[in-house]
Amino acid sequence: MSTSTTERAPPAQRRLPPEMIIMFGCVIAILTFGPRSAVGVFQLPILKDRGWGSDVFSYAMALQYLFWGLGQPFAGAMADRYGSARVLTIGLILYGSGLALMAYASTPLSFTLTAGLLMGFGLSGCSFNLVIGALAKLVPEHMRSFAFGAGTAAGSFGQFLFSPIAGGMVGNLGWQTTTIAFGALMLFVIPLCQFVASTPMKSQPKIAVGPQQSFREALVEAFHHRSYVLLVLGFFTCGFQLAFVTVHFQKYVVEAGIPPQVGYWAFALVGIFNIFGSLSSGWLSGRFPKRWVLSGIYLSRALVTLMFIMLPPTAWSAYLFGALSGLLWLSTVPPTSSLIGVMFGTRYFSTLYGFAFLSHQIGGFSGLMIAGWARESLGSYMPIWWLSIGFGVFSALVNLPIVEKPVARGEALAAA
Numbered sequence: 001m002s003t004s005t006t007e008r009a010p011p012a013q014r015r016l017p018p019e020m021i022i023m024f025g026c027v028i029a030i031l032t033f034g035p036r037s038a039v040g041v042f043q044l045p046i047l048k049d050r051g052w053g054s055d056v057f058s059y060a061m062a063l064q065y066l067f068w069g070l071g072q073p074f075a076g077a078m079a080d081r082y083g084s085a086r087v088l089t090i091g092l093i094l095y096g097s098g099l100a101l102m103a104y105a106s107t108p109l110s111f112t113l114t115a116g117l118l119m120g121f122g123l124s125g126c127s128f129n130l131v132i133g134a135l136a137k138l139v140p141e142h143m144r145s146f147a148f149g150a151g152t153a154a155g156s157f158g159q160f161l162f163s164p165i166a167g168g169m170v171g172n173l174g175w176q177t178t179t180i181a182f183g184a185l186m187l188f189v190i191p192l193c194q195f196v197a198s199t200p201m202k203s204q205p206k207i208a209v210g211p212q213q214s215f216r217e218a219l220v221e222a223f224h225h226r227s228y229v230l231l232v233l234g235f236f237t238c239g240f241q242l243a244f245v246t247v248h249f250q251k252y253v254v255e256a257g258i259p260p261q262v263g264y265w266a267f268a269l270v271g272i273f274n275i276f277g278s279l280s281s282g283w284l285s286g287r288f289p290k291r292w293v294l295s296g297i298y299l300s301r302a303l304v305t306l307m308f309i310m311l312p313p314t315a316w317s318a319y320l321f322g323a324l325s326g327l328l329w330l331s332t333v334p335p336t337s338s339l340i341g342v343m344f345g346t347r348y349f350s351t352l353y354g355f356a357f358l359s360h361q362i363g364g365f366s367g368l369m370i371a372g373w374a375r376e377s378l379g380s381y382m383p384i385w386w387l388s389i390g391f392g393v394f395s396a397l398v399n400l401p402i403v404e405k406p407v408a409r410g411e412a413l414a415a416a
Contacts, residue, residue: 016195018138018139018140018143018147020195021135021138021139021195021196022135022139022143022146022147022150022151024192024195024196025131025132025134025135025147025150025151025154025195025196026150026151026153026154027154027192028088028126028128028131028189028192028193028196029127029128029131029151029152029154029155029158030154030155030157030158030161031158031185031186031188031189032092032095032123032126032127032128032155032158032186032189033127033128033154033155033156033158033159034155034158034159034161034162034165035099035158035162035166035182035185036095036119036123036127037155037158037159037162037163037246037271038159038162038163038165038166038167038264039061039246039247040246040247040248040249040250040251040263040264040267041163041166041167041170041250041264042166042170042175042178042179043057043247043248043250043251044250044251044254044260045170045174045175046111046175049175050106050111052108052111053376054248054251054372054375054376055372055373055375055376056108056111057111057247057372058247058248058368058369058371058372058375059108059112059116059368059369059372060108060111060112060115060116061115061116061243061247061368062116062243062364062365062368062369062372063112063116063117063120063365064115064116064117064119064120064123065120065239065243065361065364065365065368066120066361066362066364066365067116067117067120067121067124068119068120068121068123068124068127068361069124069239069357069358069359069360069361069362069364069365070120070124070358070361071120071121071123071124071125072124072129072354072355072357072358072361073351073354073355073357073358074124074354075087075091075124075125075130075350075354076129076130076133076349076350076351076352076353076354076355077215077348077350077351077354079130079133079134079198079350080133080347080348080349080350080351083197083198083199084130084131084133084134084137084193084196084197084198084350085193085194085196085197085198087125087126087130088125088126088130088131088134088190088193088196089190089193090125091121091122091123091124091125091126091127091130092122092125092126092186092187092189092190092193093122093186093190094118094119094121094122094125094126095118095119095122095123095125095126095183095186096122096182096183096184096185096186096187097118097122097183098114098115098117098118098119098120098122098183099119099179099180099182099183099186100179100180100183100184101114101118101183102114102115102119102179102183103175103176103177103179103180104176126186126189127155128151128152128154128155129353129354129357130350131151131196132147132148132151132152132333132337132353133198133349133350133353133354134196134197134198134350135147135148135151135196136148136337136341136346136349136350137198137199137346137349138196138198141341144338144341145282145283145285145286145334145338146282146283146286147282148282148285148333148334148337148338149278149279149280149281149282149283149285149334150278150279150282152274152278152281152282152330152331152333152334153274153275153276153277153278153279153282153330155330156270156271156272156274156275156277156278156326156329156330157271157272157275158271159267159268159270159271159274160268160269160270160271160272160275161271162182163264163265163267163268163271164264164265164268166178166182166264167260167261167264169181213347213348215348215351218344218347218348218351218352219351219352219355221344221407222344222352222355225343225407226401226403227339227343227401227402227403227404228340228343228344228352228356230398230399230401230402231336231339231340231356231399231402232355232356232359233359233395233398234294234298234395234398234399235332235336235356235357235359235360235363235395236359236360236362236363236366236391236395237298237363237391237392237394237395238298238332238360238363238395239359239360239361239362239363239364239365239367240363240364240366240367240387240388240391241301241305241363241367241388241391241392242329242330242364243363243364243365243367243368244367244368244371244384244388245270245325246267247368247371248368248371248375248381248384249263249266249267250263250264250266250267251263252381253266253313253318256313257313258313258314258315258318259315262315262318262319263318265319265322266318266319266321266322267322268322269319269322269323269326270322270323270325270326270329271326271329272326273322273323273324273325273326273327273329274326274327274328274329274330274331276326276327277326277327277328277329277330277331278329278330278331278333278334280327280331281293281297281331281332281333281334281335282334284335285334285335285338286338289404290335290338290339290342290402290404291335291339291399291400291401291402291404292400293335294332294335294336294395294399294402295395295396295397295399295400296396297328297331297332297335298332298392298393298395298396298399299392299393299396300328301325301328301388301392302388302389302390302392302393302396304321304324304325304328305385305388305389305392306389307321307324308320308321308385309382309385309386336353336356337349337353339402339404340352340353340356342404342405342406343404343405343406343407344406344407345406363391367384367387367388370383370384370387371384
């Protein structure tokens with residue numbers, strides 16, 4: 001069985017100019033990813049208020065990453081089938097509810113259910129990953145790498161914006177009021193979803209010559225494709241590194257004797273510098289082999305982390321780490337998503353990216369579980385820093401053999 005496709009955005013999906021679609025997608029990414037990325041600000045006041053250890057917070061955040069990842073392929077499949085607006089709306093309701101109810105979580109179990117399970121499943125339906133899936137279907141092919149970079153950069157701007165906002169609100173209003181306010185904010189994002197609404201699969205005009213590929217055939221094809229498997233394996237490292245730094249970096253800074261405000265401003269630098277990093281990554285991915293871009297990012301992360309743990313802990317070393325990490329923070333997303341589009345097209349893009357992101361979130365889950373255990377049992381975060389370096393080198397090597405060309409359909413589908 002072979003399928004020949006012509007990749008183009010159906011006219012029914014271009015109700016707005018591509019530039020406006022990208023702009024609204026960026027606004028959604030800013031407002032949804034911002035509160036989530038500021039989670040490190042809440043750790044110390046929550047632990048102090050509730051009397052819990054770091055392992056309780058880390059475990060809940062680990063489960064958030066895991067449920068976010070587990071829900072992503074299903075959310076992607078639903079977005080492919082029924083359109084992105086419905087899935088984004090449901091995700092925003094769940095995510096906002098988790099944020100607001102977290103303020104009333106007085107036991108480790110209730111905190112895990114709200115901040116972990118509910119927010120995790122909510123994020124799987126409303127994070128910038130769903131926005132990227134919508135942009136893949138709504139903008140023309142020559143603009144995709146830029147759109148992916150812009151959407152990722154917007155999420156980073158949300159991180160830059162919300163980290164100091166969260167720090168200021170927690171200091172003046174308390175962490176409970178802050179999480180309730182962030183939860184209510186998600187209700188105001190819902191109307192924006194209509195501007196990035198992709199056409200449901202059953203409503204799309206036929207754009208393929210030959211037999212249409214089924215959902216099951218698409219999954220078989222992807223997981224029998226060596227380059228896709230390597231890409232998914234490499235993405236594990238991205239989640240491992242980002243989750244640990246997002247949740248524990250600010251606590252690590254405070255325990256090193258550095259003022260707390262340095263921690264959240266350093267983390268804000270991650271967000272602002274990643275705007276440049278993500279846009280640059282999208283630009284580079286459109287002009288150079290994407291596997292080289294990915295390999296360079298992972299290797300650079302390992303070197304930046306090595307430099308940080310070798311330097312004496314000071315405010316300036318924290319700021320430097322934040323700025324350099326920001327250049328590499330979500331810059332893996334444009335080449336990763338672009339490679340999936342190159343290999344398999346956009347028909348099942350959200351689903352296939354969802355499975356890649358599941359690997360990313362399993363990495364995040366692993367990083368947070370190990371970090372919580374290391375801090376409570378060994379009294380140090382140093383083992384997790386060294387693991388982060390090792391995984392960075394691993395992913396730099398894993399991405400090099402990826403073949404950047406459309407899949408030759410037929411062999412993988414025969415296995416179905």
